[in-house]
Every structure is written in C-alpha cells, then in structure tokens.
Amino acid sequence: METLRWENGTLYILDQTALPLQVSYLAAKDYRKVVEAIRRLAVRGAPAIGVAAAYAVVLAALEFGREGAGGFLARLETAANEIRKARPTAVNLDWGVRRQLAVAGEKRSCAPQEIVEALLAEAAAIAAADQEGNKAIGMHGAALLPRGASVLTHCNAGSLATSGYGTALGIIRSAHAAGKIKMVYAGETRPLLQGARLTCFELRRDGIPVTLITDSMAGYLMARKGLDAVIVGADRIAANGDTANKIGTYSLAVLANYHGVPFYVAAPFSTVDPDMPGGAGIPIEERGAEEVTHFAGEPVAAAGTVVWNPSFDLTPGQLITAIITEKGVIYPPYHITDRADGR
C-alpha cells in the first residue's frame, strides 16, 4: 500500500485518517491541497511529510509554470514557505522544501518546464532514498535486538509514515525477517490512535505478531511481562540527541530507563537538525481540544472541558540508548553536527 504516489501531474495521498476502516486516496493537483492534507494528518510521519512537501513544491511549480514565467521563482519561494509552515515540529518538512528550493535555485536560468522536471526528479529521488534509507535503518537496528524479542513501539513510524518500509517498524520488519521478533506491543497513541489504527494494521498485513495496549499500560507491561526494547521514530533530533516525537514518547523513555529497557530512536538522517543545539528550541505543536474531548465527532467529555494537547514531546538525549539512522548507530553522548544535505 503506497502512502504517496505521483502519476500524471497528480499526487495521490493515502488518507490515513480513514484507516484502517477505509483505504482511500486523495488526488492533489494543487499544492494547497497537499498543505491541507498535511495539516489534517491525512499524510503524517516526519519522513512522509518531507516527501509530500517535495511533491507539493512540484505542484506549485507546475501551476506557476502554466501561468507563465513571470516571477516564477519568487512565487515558488512564497509557496514553499507556505508548505514548510504546514506543521511546525517535524524538520523533514522544512528539509524537503529546502532541497527543492536548492534545485530550483541551481536551475534559475532555465525555463519553468525544465525546472519542473528537475523538481520532479528530485522529489522522486527523495522518496527513493527514504525507502532505501529505511532498509538500512532496519538492518542496523535489527542487529541490536536479541532473538525472541518483545518490543514496544509508539505511534506509527512505519511504511505509512515514510515512503515505505518504515523507521521503527523498519527495524521490526528486518528483525522479524531474521526470526527475532516474539511480540510487538503497539501503544494505541492517543489522541489520534495512530498505533491502534495504523501500526496494528501495517503489522498484521505483514504477518508480524502485534498486541495493542493503551498508552497507560506501558509501565505495567515492562514490570509484568518484560521488554527487550522500546523503538520509536522521531520528528526532529537536536545535535545533542534531544528528540521531539509523538506525545507519550518521553514517558516511555523514562519508564524504559527505570526498567533498564533499551530505548531506541529510529530516523532518517534528514530528521537531525544540527542548527538546533538542544531540544529546548524545537517548536512543539499544540492542537485543538476536540482531538481529546471528542471521538469520531461525538463528545466524550463534558462540554467546555479545558484541554492541554501537545502533539509531541521532548526526550532528552541522555534517555536514548542509541539513535539509529541509515548511516549507522549513534551512541551517547550525542554531538551530531553532520548535515543530511551536506551543507
């Protein structure tokens, strides 16, 4: 099942808000529709929104190219800024857009049609590299797991969050292929239930044993059943290893620390933001109260209930046993200054 598919000038986006009950695609011919899809989480997961953003730039270029060459690059930059602001936390969004602006900049003396072609090639290259990178992450990470491993994951850092294969779930896929996985526990990931809706769906399709738990069960799971690892994805990693990821990740890191369970972060190198020395500067998106007070449009809490709804949290590098990227495994103390784009 493809998360994103480009065909004839249209980006087809798997609508993840409807999973697992419905498999349907949104057809985006306008970059604004991609921005909207990112905002309402039809496409989510840091690597996937990086790729979606790169294709959104292609759609903008197609539109401005059709409307003539006048002010093409300036208009493209304005659109690019709109795209990169769709959501604040995942750095991959900004990274995907910057890669496209660099391509457009290099081709600035060319005709719009030529620029569009270069952007399209770049978007496809980003998607292909993401998928290939995921497999390398899977291989590096699987090597860290023992045979008969029970692992816990949070949210969905799977093929649905990437161009395919997945980061945290890429490691689980590789480990399963190597016969190492006894059980995957998936935290349901309130408020939007990406664990229940997406991770269980993905793993069951692949025949990987998975047990769903509520997020509140993680501590008791570690104490009662034991775990060999917690593996999560990332939305942004600071140079010192501090990691922004789906809300609930930090609690899992503290719990893993207390129980002596290794806590791994799996992410493509493009998730590292070396401009951010520590996590304190990473913007943490806060979303509407309805995500918590309502369920499928129906209220569960009394009308007017006040909510705090951060979508992400920050896990300090010192609670992370290792960060697993396509380049290999990084251990603390973290001091990550390389740039994914070689700047």
Next chain:
Amino acid sequence: METLRWENGTLYILDQTALPLQVSYLAAKDYRKVVEAIRRLAVRGAPAIGVAAAYAVVLAALEFGREGAGGFLARLETAANEIRKARPTAVNLDWGVRRQLAVAGEKRSCAPQEIVEALLAEAAAIAAADQEGNKAIGMHGAALLPRGASVLTHCNAGSLATSGYGTALGIIRSAHAAGKIKMVYAGETRPLLQGARLTCFELRRDGIPVTLITDSMAGYLMARKGLDAVIVGADRIAANGDTANKIGTYSLAVLANYHGVPFYVAAPFSTVDPDMPGGAGIPIEERGAEEVTHFAGEPVAAAGTVVWNPSFDLTPGQLITAIITEKGVIYPPYHITDRADGR
C-alpha cells in the same frame, strides 16, 4: 448528585457509563441487577462498589425473606458469594459483603424481617461512614499540599467512586476549599475514559479548575509545567503498601519518582487488605479487547487485533510517598496490619 440511593426497597444506581452526556439511574430491586451493574461498571470505584455490594446483600435478604424463612441464611451466603465475585480486584467489595454476613450471623436466630432491617441499617452505616471518612481523608491530604498547587489525578476517585466527596478528589476538594489549588490535571484514563467523563464532570460542577490530558502526556506535563503532587485512589492496598489501582497508576508513580513529584494514594482504610502481605497476590482483572479496539461501539483498530487489557496495575509501596486514609497519613516503610473491621 448521588452515586447510590436507597428508597423503598430499591437501590437506585447512577449509570456512570452514560456520564457526562446523560444523568440516569438504574432501579435495582434484585441483587443480580446490582451484580450486573458492578460488572459493566455502571457503578465503579472501590468504595462505591463496597457500598453497592452491601445494599445488594439487603436486596437478596429481602427476596429470600419474602420467599420464607427456609434456608434463609444459606441462601444469603450463596448470594453473597455471587456478589463478592462481581469484580476481583477491589477488596472493598469483599469487605462490604463480609460486614453484612457478620451482621446476618449475629442475628441468625432472628426472623428474616429483623435481619433485613439490621442489614439495611448496616449498609446505610457503611455509606455514611464512607462519606465521613472521605472528608477526613480530604483534610489529612489537603494539609500535605502547598498553596498554588498543580496536581495530577487519574481515573475517578471522586464522589462518583464513593458514597460522596471522594478520596483523591476529596483531597482536591478540601485543598480547593482552603484556596490551595491552582490547577487539577485529569488523565483521561483509557480505555474507559473515567478521567475525561467523570473527573472533569465532577470538578467542573464544583467550580474547581481542571485541565484534561491524555494519559501519555503525564511525563511531559511533569517535565514541562511541573507538578506538586500526583494523587490517586486505590482498589486494594497490601500490608507492605503495594497498591492495585486503575491501569496507568504505576506508570504515573514511576514518572513522579523520576521527577521528584510526591505520589499520594488516597483510600478508606477498608481498601487495605492485611491478608495480602505484598501486591503479587492481588488478582488483577483483565477485561475484553473491545474496550480498546472499539469506541462507543465503533471499531478503531483493524478487525481481529489482539489486545492486552489489564484494568488495574500494581504500584510498589516504595514508590508511594504516603498513603492517606481517614485514620491519618501513613509513611513508608509500610507495614499495615490493622483491620478496618477490627477482626
């Protein structure tokens, strides 16, 4: 709003599964209906189900008395065993039933009508003592909180979980009356959302400031906003302080420990089970998968998803800063051998 009300041979049970959207009462004239209400959580909370169980014994006695004196006490004991098995974890259920059997035993030479009257008086006394005890818990606990306190609670240990006032929420009510509460954070308490549905409802009715969070936000809340205390109820407390309470409590205790936040357990003394030296012997109820895979009857996870759904977890005594009962505040190391019923 009364959780339980006895009137003319009928136990009226506030149906908590319908809150906060509907306020409706089940009218139970048959003890089996009370058992059913306890099982499906129409009435829940350890102290409240202790009181409900005591009234259920009254209903059984009324029924067997109407049917004649033959085998009255034996039939009452059989019904009592059915009532005490409605749910396994909260010891108050067993305690309420045992108190009634002791009353019936003392009156064994009396006519059924006289026994019924004694049982009814005992049930009313249990309910009254529970409410009075809650106020004492509130007073003892409030004294431990600083002014301007931000506190986190889990599930609902409020007036809805007791005969009125509440245990954890009793402390919060007392502290609020003393002008000490800045903010109460309520964990929504998946899977059945007692925090969102009941605690927010109760506190808002009383004008106590409350902010709802998902359970997964607790760690980040402690790190980002700071907390002065976590206060929870209990379903059973072993002699060494190990405490069974709503699933998610243990994770909160570990998180509080890591952040240096005091972690308080509030419960009537009847929640202590001195026959249980440690928590390992406390039966932990596991409930059906649908509580996690479905929401208001609608599936959220793919069909066939496997679930682990313990309703409670165990928090070791050493993670509990203090246990607050109506008799006062108990500090570790715990060695609680007194019996609530003075046996």
